Structures are given as C-alpha cells and as structure tokens.
Amino acid sequence: MNGLLWSVSILCLTTLGMMFLLKKFNQPYLIAYIIVGIVLGPHISGVFTNPEQTETIGEIGILLLMFFLGMEINVPDNKSLLIKPVVAQLIKIILSIGCAFFVGYFAGLSLNSVVLIAILFVFNSTAVVSEFLNKHQILKTTFGIMVLNILIFQDLLLAPVLTLLKAWNKQEFHISNILFPVLLCGIIFFILKRIRNVQEIRLPEFFTSIEKDHDLQVFFGLFICLISGLVAEAAGMSSALGSFVAGVVVGRVKTFNWLEHSLVPFKVFFVTLFFVSIGLRLDIPYLFSNFSIILLGTFFVLLSNSVMSAVSFRLLKFGWKESWYGGALLSQTGEFGILALSLAYKSGLIEYSLYKSGLGITCMSLLLSTIWIAVLNSLMKRRLYKDNEL
Template structure:
C-alpha cells in the first residue's frame, strides 16, 4: 500500500520550524520575538514563498487572532492599579492621541482627506506597543524605574483607549445614515460602558450558573471562551467591533470568581495566539508593494518615529520628568502598536482607507516595530548604558 504525503501537515511543520528558528535567532539578538513572527508570515505567506496562499484562511486566522488578542488584553488590564499613576497615564495618553490626530489633520487637510480617514490614521500612529516596550525595558534593566513605569503605564492606557477608538470608528464608517444601526450602536456603547463600570466597582462577582463551574476547570475554560466569542458576536450585532466584545469578555473572565485563574492557565495558549496574529499580519504584507515604495516607507517611518518621540517627550516633560527621562520615554513609545493593525483592518473593511493606504499602513507599523530596539537605544542616556539605572520609584 503506497503512502501519500499530507501537504497540510507539511505546511504546519514549515510554520512551526520557521517560527522556532526565527524566534531563537531574534532571542539571541535580544530583540522582540514578535519581529520573528511578522517575518515568518512574510516569508511563508502568499507574497513570499507561497507556502500559505489561501487568502480566506489568512483573513480568518487574522480575525480570530484579533478577537483573542483583545480577550487577553481584557484579562491583563487591572483598572484600580492603572489609576494609581493616573496623572501620567491618562493625561499623557489623552494628550498623545490628541496631538497625533492634530498632526494627521495638518497633513490630511493639505491632501484633502475626509475626516474619518484623518481620525483613523491619527488613532493608528498614536498607539505604542506594550509588549515591545516591556521587552526593551527588561533588556535594559529599567523595568522598575520611573521612566519605565511611565512608559508602561501610558502604553497600557493606550491599549485601553483602543475601545473608545473602535466605538468612534463604528460611527465614522462613511456609510449613509442608518437610524436602526445608530440606535444599536448607542445601545451597544451604553452596554459596554455599563459592564466596564460594574467590573470596576465590583472586586469580584459570580457568573450565572457559577455553582456548576466552581469545581470543574475544563468547563470553566470552555465557559470563558464561550463568553469571549459570545460577547464578540453581540457587539458585532450591535454595530460595534468584535474586538470590543472580546475585550469586555476578558475583563469579565478576569474578575469572575469562577474563572479568575484562566488568564494564568492560558498563558501558553496566549503565546500561540499572539504568534498566530502576527503571522497573519505578516502574510498580509505585500513585499512587491514594499519594494516599489521603499522611499515613501522610509520617509513615513522617520516621520512617525520622530513625531511620536517628541510628542511623548514633550508630554512627559510637561508632567515633570527630566529632559533625559522624557526623551528616553518618548523613544520607548515611538513605535506603532500591534493594536493599530486592528484599527487599520477595520478601516479597510469599512472603506475608510483604500487598499493602497492599507498596505502602506501595515508596512509602516511593521517597520516601526522592527526598528524600535535600535531607536530606543539611540536615545538611552550614555551613563544609563554603563550600568547606572535611571531613578527608581
């Protein structure tokens, strides 16, 4: 009997080997491993070696990755702890988003962009990557420093700001006015805010049928995932993003008495899904497009890094940080976040940005993530690099 090769298994093996090899390489270089995930997606995707070519599969993986990414973010957010450094975190984030939107408004007015595109791209460049910042601080030994806490606090608050951004984008889709949709969106917004307020005011609460779940960890896990995708489906029906529902579901699971342990137990699953998300993004990067637009991308990357660095440095300086701390903190926050991929995808699906603008945005985000370690190191004060830590809290 002749055996036949299962090419699907070969594809899966290729993905895991590429992620493993790339991850080891970038870990040895002390660089964020998400760069390996992105590059693996580029190499294996339809615009690279073509090992994975099914566009529907790539899109589906990306959608699942977005939902799970927001679900895990919801489980990681601790509102009471975040509010202890509220002045820097909340005021800094608000000023950063406002300054970014104004900067894009200045460019967009000159290029005659519609308002919804200006707002979307302003939101996109205003977000910084918490995972990259944390990795850079750990590598430099500055995690417990004042500038480290400022950078992490602002980036986490920016992650939280994705939720109102998604709500705003839901209202700016550029479609004809639909009264029924508008009512559903208002109901959805009120529901989301109500649930978040309930979670903030209640230290712990019990889920319906919680007594049936209390001693059954397997069912707790499936209940958590059901809450995640159920909430995503509800917010989608209410005219909001599935990402909003997944985020709120994560907060519910983290706060509920029966499922509070799920976040820790799913840590390995989280690593896998984060890798899946970045792989799917890498597969969307059109290398032919990148090669054809290298000058524009390099220019935009420089503008994004410089703009974000000095906006954030200025904000930190106003909030009382030293010049050295402010510049270093601004450089740490200069890259564009992985959550901006979510905003860009929603903008593309709703017609706010064109395919050209979407490809340019995806490439720009990816490049800023890749160069952020070198950019932050350039702004790190020399005496900090010689083993002297910045001021600790």
C-alpha cells in the first residue's frame, strides 16, 4: 500500500509541475501527461514499470471523453456534414495507401509492412484532436463537427481493419466478425438519424429521484458510459464509439444534466492516465539508438498526414486556410495505431524492429502534434497577413 501511495503521489506531483510549466507557454496539458509518462517510465525513474496496466485503466478515460463529446455535440441536420466526412476519409484512405506503397518501394519493405503503414496513416487520435477542438472553442462550429465526424468514421473502420489483420494471419475467421459490426453500424446510423431533431427525451418519474442523490448519479452515469462501450467492443467495434453514441442520447435527456458535474473529475483523471501510458510505452534506449530514423519518420508522418488531409479538405471545396488547419489537426498517428501495431507484431505480421520503430513514431507524433498544429497555424496566419498587405 505504501508503494502504491508513493507512486501515485509522485505521479500527481510530477503532473502538477509539468502542467504549471506548460501553462506558462500556453501549451495543452496532453503534452504534460505524455512527458510525465516518459519521466516516470521504466527507462528513466522506474516509478511505473508496466505500461499495459496503466493503459488499460486509462482507456476508461477515453470512454468518458467520448461520452462527454456525445453529450456536447449537436447531431447535424445538414446531410453534407454527414456525407462529407465519409468522402474526406475515403480520399484520405486512397492517398494513405499510395503513400504507404511509396515508402515501401524506396525502403524495400514487405507487403505486410506496407499494409500496416497504410493503416497507421488512416487513423488519427480522437482524444488529442477532440480535446484540442474543445479547448479552442471549435468543437461546435461547422468545421469542428466536420473534423469530429471524420474521427467517428475512423472509429467505425476499426472493426474491419482488425478483422483484416486477423484474417491476414490466417487466424480463425467467422462471418459474424463482419456481420455484427455492420449491424451495429446500422443501429448507430438509425439512432443518430432519429435523434437529430429531438430536443428532449423524457424518462419515467423514477429517474427524477436520481437528481437528488449524488452517489446514485456517479455510479449510474459510469454504468451508462461503460456498458455502452462494452456492447460496442463485444460487437468488434471501438468501445469509444459506443460511449459517444450513448453520450449523444443522454445529452437529449434533461434529467441527466447533472452527469457533467458528477463525472468530470473521473474523466480528467483517467484521460491523464491514458496519455501517461503512452509516455510509458516509449522505449528510451531504443529511441536514442535509432534517434535519426524515428525523428525522420515522425516528421514524415506529420508532414504527409497534414498534406493528405489538407488535400481531402480542399477537394471538398474548403478554403486553403481551413484545409491546412484540418490537415494539421489530423497529422498524428492515433491510439488505434498502437493497437494495430501490437496486434500485427503478436500475429507475426511484422518484425520486432518495425514494431518498435512504429511505436516510437506513433508516440512521438502524439507528443509533437499540438506543437505541429500551432506551427502550421502560425505559418498560415503569416501567409494570409502578407497576402493582405500585397
């Protein structure tokens, strides 16, 4: 017990110190959490030695994060806000496959490695981007909804991608692996379509008693969030997507207005643990011994992802400013990339060196993505300022 308290106390103190430091430079706290994970990881201070356990607990934070996003977002009536994200992501997938084959051709990689690289390009970090949109008051704008819908569509793609990786390695495959996700996608689409014009969902009077009991509020809210994620996960989809849809429904129930106040502390703590676990995963000795490759790979991912996403936005008639901003937001490789890497390595699809390099590049892209967004945004503002002067 003393060891656990000591570890948690160090975690809180280190996180506080890093947050105060980044607050002075007006940087998002997500960077602080990842840096704390690096500092407290097995390769520096050794306070935490098992990243997998921390990540498992931290994934609850992602469920809560997506649950809150669902409560805050308005399901758009405009069909273009539902269709355009799908088109944008399909364009991005085509460009990602082309980019992956380009990399594989010059690096002499196998087909398995090329497929995995394409998958890494396809998925972005829902947690990083949504937190950034929320902090900068962009989430509820037309552009913010567009970006969020792209991320939700990526979550829908998780099930077929994981099925592809399993089938690729000739693991046992059943038609249910495809049917359940497709069925759940249909249910989700039906729910979103029916709920978009509903202002309020009324519940029986029994639920009004919960408004006066804080303990009931906390556990009832956690149950709704976690069980919806569990159902989605059982169907082979992203648990985060299930929590998001539950949040959309709950957001229409005025009886549950107290949920935001009851669950915010849980969200903050568990989201912190998730990003700390990303820092814990960084193999510092491997990072230093292959520093040039990983750093070059990270900047290539940030740049190529930004360009491919910007092209997707531009083809959908967005202006160059919004296109490049959207490209910067979708520049990193997401947390699902880590899942795909782990599955591919355990299945024997890729070698250990590619697994470690991919893990390092993914973690570094998450760490540097907010700085990359700020840099590209600043460059675009300078360019526009010069154009206006001319």
